[in-house]
Amino acid sequence: VFNRGMQPALIGIDWGSSSFRAYLMSTGGEVLDEISSGDGIGSVAAGAYPVTLKRLIGRWLDVHASLPALASGMVGSRHGWREAPYVKCPAGPQDVAQRLTTVEAGGRTVFLAPGLSTEDEAGGDVMRGEETEIFGVADAGAGLIVLPGSHSKWAKIEGGRVAAFKTFVTGELFAALRDHTIAGAFAKAAPAKTPGEAFALGVSRGAGAASGKAEVGLLGLLFGARSLPLMGALDQDDAGEYLSGLLIGAEIGEARRLYPGEEPHVAGAAVLVKRYLAAFGALGVSARDAPPRAAARGLFRIARDGGIL
Amino acid sequence: VFNRGMQPALIGIDWGSSSFRAYLMSTGGEVLDEISSGDGIGSVAAGAYPVTLKRLIGRWLDVHASLPALASGMVGSRHGWREAPYVKCPAGPQDVAQRLTTVEAGGRTVFLAPGLSTEDEAGGDVMRGEETEIFGVADAGAGLIVLPGSHSKWAKIEGGRVAAFKTFVTGELFAALRDHTIAGAFAKAAPAKTPGEAFALGVSRGAGAASGKAEVGLLGLLFGARSLPLMGALDQDDAGEYLSGLLIGAEIGEARRLYPGEEPHVAGAAVLVKRYLAAFGALGVSARDAPPRAAARGLFRIARDGGIL
Numbered sequence: 001v002f003n004r005g006m007q008p009a010l011i012g013i014d015w016g017s018s019s020f021r022a023y024l025m026s027t028g029g030e031v032l033d034e035i036s037s038g039d040g041i042g043s044v045a046a047g048a049y050p051v052t053l054k055r056l057i058g059r060w061l062d063v064h065a066s067l068p069a070l071a072s073g074m075v076g077s078r079h080g081w082r083e084a085p086y087v088k089c090p091a092g093p094q095d096v097a098q099r100l101t102t103v104e105a106g107g108r109t110v111f112l113a114p115g116l117s118t119e120d121e122a123g124g125d126v127m128r129g130e131e132t133e134i135f136g137v138a139d140a141g142a143g144l145i146v147l148p149g150s151h152s153k154w155a156k157i158e159g160g161r162v163a164a165f166k167t168f169v170t171g172e173l174f175a176a177l178r179d180h181t182i183a184g185a186f187a188k189a190a191p192a193k194t195p196g197e198a199f200a201l202g203v204s205r206g207a208g209a210a211s212g213k214a215e216v217g218l219l220g221l222l223f224g225a226r227s228l229p230l231m232g233a234l235d236q237d238d239a240g241e242y243l244s245g246l247l248i249g250a251e252i253g254e255a256r257r258l259y260p261g262e263e264p265h266v267a268g269a270a271v272l273v274k275r276y277l278a279a280f281g282a283l284g285v286s287a288r289d290a291p292p293r294a295a296a297r298g299l300f301r302i303a304r305d306g307g308i309l
Numbered sequence: 310v311f312n313r314g315m316q317p318a319l320i321g322i323d324w325g326s327s328s329f330r331a332y333l334m335s336t337g338g339e340v341l342d343e344i345s346s347g348d349g350i351g352s353v354a355a356g357a358y359p360v361t362l363k364r365l366i367g368r369w370l371d372v373h374a375s376l377p378a379l380a381s382g383m384v385g386s387r388h389g390w391r392e393a394p395y396v397k398c399p400a401g402p403q404d405v406a407q408r409l410t411t412v413e414a415g416g417r418t419v420f421l422a423p424g425l426s427t428e429d430e431a432g433g434d435v436m437r438g439e440e441t442e443i444f445g446v447a448d449a450g451a452g453l454i455v456l457p458g459s460h461s462k463w464a465k466i467e468g469g470r471v472a473a474f475k476t477f478v479t480g481e482l483f484a485a486l487r488d489h490t491i492a493g494a495f496a497k498a499a500p501a502k503t504p505g506e507a508f509a510l511g512v513s514r515g516a517g518a519a520s521g522k523a524e525v526g527l528l529g530l531l532f533g534a535r536s537l538p539l540m541g542a543l544d545q546d547d548a549g550e551y552l553s554g555l556l557i558g559a560e561i562g563e564a565r566r567l568y569p570g571e572e573p574h575v576a577g578a579a580v581l582v583k584r585y586l587a588a589f590g591a592l593g594v595s596a597r598d599a600p601p602r603a604a605a606r607g608l609f610r611i612a613r614d615g616g617i618l
Contacts, residue, residue: 122523124536124537169492176489181482182326183482216430216563216567217562218527219479220476223478224432227432250526254527255529257524
């Protein structure tokens with residue numbers, strides 16, 4: 001039972017490869033209820049989307065039979081429920097809202113949001129799901145948004161739309177080096193709760209390599225996570241922090257060459273946001289964290305701009 | 310039975326982490342016989358080196374009871390037979406020969422060659438085993454030597470000694486991305502026998518990123534092995550060649566900033582040398598392949614300079 005200002009208006013769903021998160025949202029865009037699970041599309045058989053959705057949020061679907069449902073993320077990829085083709089940048093919530101794909105679940109229409117694509121000197125880039133988080137952060141006025149993670153995304157915002165973006169495989173590369181290479185094998189110690197000197201040294205060297213001014217480039221720096229402990233120039237327990245710093249520093253250095261000037265707004269898991277803010281601090285770059293639940297706000301923006309509320 | 314010019318003079322051993330290769334060499338440095346196996350030090354228990362050596366080359370040890378034996382590679386690491394501490398650059402065969410460590414095997418002395426270390430802006434670097442190959446190539450007058458592989462080594466030669474060197478984790482990074490990341494998952498097609506257009510495009514972009522002049526840096530390029538096929542901008546079957554090109558191009562670009570001017574001499578497995586020469590060709594850089602059996606020549610040089618022949 002909700003008060004009048006808290007009338008349910010939207011079921012927003014962020015359905016990625018390995019996770020599912022749904023928001024019951026009010027007419028004013030507040031999150032009234034939230035359900036999350038590990039039922040990413042990687043664990044959903046083709047054709048099993050309607051029954052999976054019923055199992056995960058059937059309670060909402062029954063009680064709020066007339067509410068619109070909007071889903072973003074890999075659920076709209078060719079390996080998901082149905083493909084919602086990429087929308088080219090520049091693109092904002094309105095552009096995405098005009099290109100929704102629809103599917104049916106138990107007689108109910110579910111809207112699938114497309115991802116974004118961009119073209120650049122290196123051929124281009126794609127995202128699917130992150131755009132809803134970005135729209136949510138951009139709504140608060142950010143000009144440059146960072147979503148750190150396996151595939152970190154940096155998005156340049158102009159007039160409320162994503163003007164351009166770039167993916168950096170920072171998190172995935174760190175894990176692959178740590179777990180599957182000799183070069184990164186010393187990085188297996190648990191990450192520091194508070195990034196320290198080894199992290200800051202890595203950040204500084206990684207960013208220097210990305211600037212094009214340092215003597216040693218990124219590929220030449222990575223073996224340092226092994227050679228420096230072997231030489232006694234770095235504590236072996238610090239190798240993981242150093243390697244993490246090299247990669248995050250390189251990401252920040254490369255991204256700031258692409259998108260100079262704007263203050264980065266960092267959104268995502270608290271532990272990652274903290275680590276990135278520490279890296280910005282080590283480089284003397286002003287940056288801030290973004291308010292939480294950006295994906296919910298972005299879904300609400302798309303639904304409102306698309307007139308499906 | 311050998312003629313007089315072919316008198317056996319040295320048993321040279323290149324004993325790495327995952328392979329073993331031994332050369333029976335003449336007084337003139339020719340290879341008279343060769344034995345190789347997969348018995349790298351990773352498969353040898355502590356204390357089992359003498360018995361392993363007897364099993365692998367016992368025939369030579371019996372017949373040529375007075376020949377000196379010299380081994381290089383990971384066998385001289387702290388995880389090998391006995392540690393032979395790194396020699397600092399600049400270092401040539403004579404410097405290494407003065408720092409041999411000895412072990413005993415069935416009443417016979419075996420000499421272990423140390424690896425090299427170098428210091429640079431990024432803290433420094435180490436090698437162990439590659440120095441014998443490098444000495445072998447340098448013997449023929451090369452000024453800049455490239456040993457492509459999991460951990461590619463570039464060595465600057467001055468006056469027959471290694472003045473400086475740098476490791477690039479190119480091969481290991483390629484395999485880790487291909488086998489253990491979503492970003493590199495499209496790269497699973499078998500590599501092309503003759504590197505083609507997708508490889509050359511990757512080389513050009515990777516080298517451009519390393520130059521510090523291109524818009525997109527190396528970390529920002531890697532996701533292209535996934536995003537470009539998803540956008541239809543690259544054939545999915547070409548993703549592996551493209552990714553291989555990005556990494557090799559970045560290696561060459563970074564290394565040539567460190568060691569400009571000299572013509573690179575590339576030594577190693579034929580398929581890798583061919584791929585690197587194709588990359589140099591795509592960049593318009595003159596390079597050449599080095600004569601085979603460089604490790605045997607390097608071992609001979611160390612033994613001769615150390616007076617153990």
